[in-house]
Structures are given as C-alpha cells and as structure tokens.
Amino acid sequence: MRHGHKWGNKLRGCGFRLTIGREAIVDILSHTNSHMSAEDIFFALHADSPNIGLTTVYRTLELLEKNGIVSKYEFGHGRAKFELTEAYGNKPHHHHLICRKCGTIIDYSDFMEDELAYLKKTEAGLGKKYKFTIHQHSISFFGICEKCGAS
Amino acid sequence: MRHGHKWGNKLRGCGFRLTIGREAIVDILSHTNSHMSAEDIFFALHADSPNIGLTTVYRTLELLEKNGIVSKYEFGHGRAKFELTEAYGNKPHHHHLICRKCGTIIDYSDFMEDELAYLKKTEAGLGKKYKFTIHQHSISFFGICEKCGAS
DNA sequence: ATTGATAATGAAAACCATTTTCAATAAGGT
DNA sequence: ACCTTATTGAAAATGGTTTTCATTATCAAT
Structure with missing residues (x-):
C-alpha cells in the first residue's frame, strides 16, 4: 500500500x-x-509513533494544505483545525455549525x-x-448548541 | 454627543x-x-490619542464584540480583523472575498x-x-484577486 | 462639585500556537 | 550500497493576544 495512495502520488508527482x-x-x-488540531494529531500519533514531533505535524499539515489534501479551518477557539479535503477524504461535502460556548463543531450535509x-450563481x-x-468557499453558522442551552 | 451613541447606551445599559x-x-x-486589526487601530489612534495602549484596544474590541457592536474575523493572515456590526456601523450587509496571496479583502453586497x-431555508x-x-453566519470566498493574477 | 466604590487603563510580563534554525537522518534515483 | 537533497527533531525564536498589578478614571450617590 506504500505507493498506492492518491495523496501520496500527488505529493510524489510534485x-x-x-x-x-x-x-x-x-x-x-x-x-x-x-476536526483535529495539530496538537490533537500529535497526541493521537504519539502512541504508535512516539518519534514524530509536533514540528513535523505542523510542517506536514502545511504541505498537505498547499497541495489540496487537507483543509485548514480557523474557527476562533485558539488552534486551527484540519480535515482531509473532499477529494482525498471520506466525508461528503459539508459545512459547519459551531457552538460559541463549547466550541463543538457539527458537520452538516443537509440542504446542499x-x-x-x-x-x-454567486460565485x-x-x-x-x-x-x-x-x-x-466557506460557509459556517455560529450559535449555541443544544447542550449549552439557548439564550 | 458624549451620551448619544447607540453603542454607548448599549454598553452603559450593561x-x-x-x-x-x-x-x-x-x-x-x-x-x-x-477591516482593521487591533494593531491597525492602535496606530490609527496613536496620532490623536498617544496614550491609548494596545492592551486597551484588545480589551475594548473584546468587549465590543461580546456586546454585538463589532464583528471579529479570522481570515488566516495572522491578525484578527474587526469591523462594526451591521446594527452599529454604516456598511450594508455584506460578505467577503479574500485573496489567498495578498490577503486583500473585498466586501460585496451583491446577490443578497x-x-x-x-x-x-438553511438556517x-x-x-x-x-x-x-x-x-x-459567515460566508466567505477565497481565491486569487485580479492584481495577484490567476493561477 | 466632591466623594467613594469599583471599572478601566498602561506597561511589562506571561502565554501559547505556530515557525524557524540547524545539525542529524532518511528517501529514493542511480 | 551510494549520493544528493528533502525531511526531521529539539530547542529557540516569533508574534499576536492575554494576564497581572498598581494606578487612574468613571459615574452614582451625596
């Protein structure tokens, strides 16, 4: 599988x-x-690959983003979040519902x-x-999630 | 005029x-x-009010944002940008077109x-x-502006 | 107007996510 | 295997934003 990834071929092609x-x-x-932050990924990785540094995670995410393999989101709760783009991931096209209180992010694919x-038309x-x-494009809705209660 | 601002009354009311x-x-x-960053505002202020510190600018923007008087945008070019909300500013409802290269932000009110x-329907x-x-809600389009040339 | 309780401020230090530096290591064409 | 060069980890640097704390200013009550 080492050379069979779509994203891998993309990178090697460049x-x-x-x-x-x-x-x-x-x-x-x-x-x-x-949606994972660089640090989230670093810790998730650490169990199986304790030798991969946070620096590398940042550098890799930057590279992947520049090559259209991941999307970077800055929703404003401190750290940037990342996910595979539609072309390379397994999630359908979606947008985000972000809770202003707890920061929870809900993906939705409704009303597409x-x-x-x-x-x-607009584009x-x-x-x-x-x-x-x-x-x-980036479409996001901000508000208060069910758990945090309305106000 | 000291006590005649809509936003001032809002703050005092709180x-x-x-x-x-x-x-x-x-x-x-x-x-x-x-769209101005905290630093932009700090420098713009400095000519007439050299005694207002950057800290105060940050604190004030936070307060204004929490009270619905300014909107904060994090478009990803480092510093957050601020503008008065529709209710307190003089700009009509609009969204943003952001250049990935130079960071230019174009406001548009078309296709509303x-x-x-x-x-x-969606909301x-x-x-x-x-x-x-x-x-x-936040709707933004990212791409390359005319000046930076297409790619 | 003056006072007094307390909110707001400036300066400096702290924070903290992200970047950079640099010497060591690893990928992959030959 | 070898060699060129991209990649890496650790530590330090960066830079926007926040916190600390002692001082100052606002404004309701007098």
Whole structure:
C-alpha cells in the first residue's frame, strides 16, 4: 500500500517524498471524523509513533494544505483545525455549525441542493464582477448548541 | 454627543463605562471602510490619542464584540480583523472575498436576494434538525484577486 | 462639585500556537 | 550500497493576544 495512495502520488508527482510521518498523519486524519488540531494529531500519533514531533505535524499539515489534501479551518477557539479535503477524504461535502460556548463543531450535509444553486450563481457573478478567481468557499453558522442551552 | 451613541447606551445599559478610549476606538472603526486589526487601530489612534495602549484596544474590541457592536474575523493572515456590526456601523450587509496571496479583502453586497433565500431555508432547517440556536453566519470566498493574477 | 466604590487603563510580563534554525537522518534515483 | 537533497527533531525564536498589578478614571450617590 506504500505507493498506492492518491495523496501520496500527488505529493510524489510534485517532487515531495513519501515519509513514514506523512503517512501516519494522513492515516490519522482518514480514520477520524472530527476536526483535529495539530496538537490533537500529535497526541493521537504519539502512541504508535512516539518519534514524530509536533514540528513535523505542523510542517506536514502545511504541505498537505498547499497541495489540496487537507483543509485548514480557523474557527476562533485558539488552534486551527484540519480535515482531509473532499477529494482525498471520506466525508461528503459539508459545512459547519459551531457552538460559541463549547466550541463543538457539527458537520452538516443537509440542504446542499439549495446551497449549490446559490453558490453557482454567486460565485459566477462575483468572479466576473471583481475579476476574482474563486477557489474555495466557506460557509459556517455560529450559535449555541443544544447542550449549552439557548439564550 | 458624549451620551448619544447607540453603542454607548448599549454598553452603559450593561453596566460598562463610557470612556475616552472606547469612544476613540469606535470612532476609528466608524470612519473606516476597511477591516482593521487591533494593531491597525492602535496606530490609527496613536496620532490623536498617544496614550491609548494596545492592551486597551484588545480589551475594548473584546468587549465590543461580546456586546454585538463589532464583528471579529479570522481570515488566516495572522491578525484578527474587526469591523462594526451591521446594527452599529454604516456598511450594508455584506460578505467577503479574500485573496489567498495578498490577503486583500473585498466586501460585496451583491446577490443578497439569492443569499437570503438560501439562508432562510438553511438556517431554519439546521436549527430544527440539530437543535441549534443560530446567531450568525459567515460566508466567505477565497481565491486569487485580479492584481495577484490567476493561477 | 466632591466623594467613594469599583471599572478601566498602561506597561511589562506571561502565554501559547505556530515557525524557524540547524545539525542529524532518511528517501529514493542511480 | 551510494549520493544528493528533502525531511526531521529539539530547542529557540516569533508574534499576536492575554494576564497581572498598581494606578487612574468613571459615574452614582451625596
């Protein structure tokens, strides 16, 4: 399996090396369905790979992000969170519901038909009007989750 | 004018004091139409009010944010950016187009009818399904601006 | 106006996620 | 196996933001 990953081929195609650390990090990301911080990944890794440093985790995440393999989110609770992109992960297209109190992040994939219609029009219009090449969008809703109670 | 601000009344109503620093900071924010970082505000202030420290700027922005007077954005170019909320500022409802290369932020208010329709349905649906009280949404598009050239 | 309780402030230090440095190590083409 | 060079870990540096603490300012009550 060492050379069979889609993401691995992508990296190697760009001249990067396929290392044990990089494999372990992507492996962690592909076996979780939560959003992990660099530190989360570092600790998750530490049991099986105590020799992979936090620095490497940061560097790898940066590399993966630049190559479109992971997405980085800064929801504002201190640390950035990461997840595999749709093309390389196993999660369907989704957006986020973030609790302002406890920081819980809920993924949702509902209402995507409505979103698609809205995005299609908007992206096209914005791109043309502002001469902007749009690569990505971010849609998030902030509020209070059930557990934290409404206010 | 010292006691005539909507935002000032809001703060006083919550037991907070109306200070020179807070007035100066809101004043700066209400006379700019760009998104300012705490440091930006600190320097803009420094000419007329050299006695207001960066610490106070941070503390004031936090207070204003908690009271719904400013919005804080973390677009990922290091420093957080702030602007008055729709209710207290002079800018119409808008969203952001962020350049991945140079960090330029373009406000846009186009296609709001489409957005409204989409949001209305989505927020209602999400709120019900996930028992989430939605207070805010954030819609941003990331890409490359005209100046930075497409890729 | 003055006073008094206490909220707000500035300066400096602390915090803490993330980056950089640098010498040692490992990947992978030959 | 060898060699070039990308990658790594540890430790130090960075830099935005927060905390500490003694001082100052706000404003309700007088």
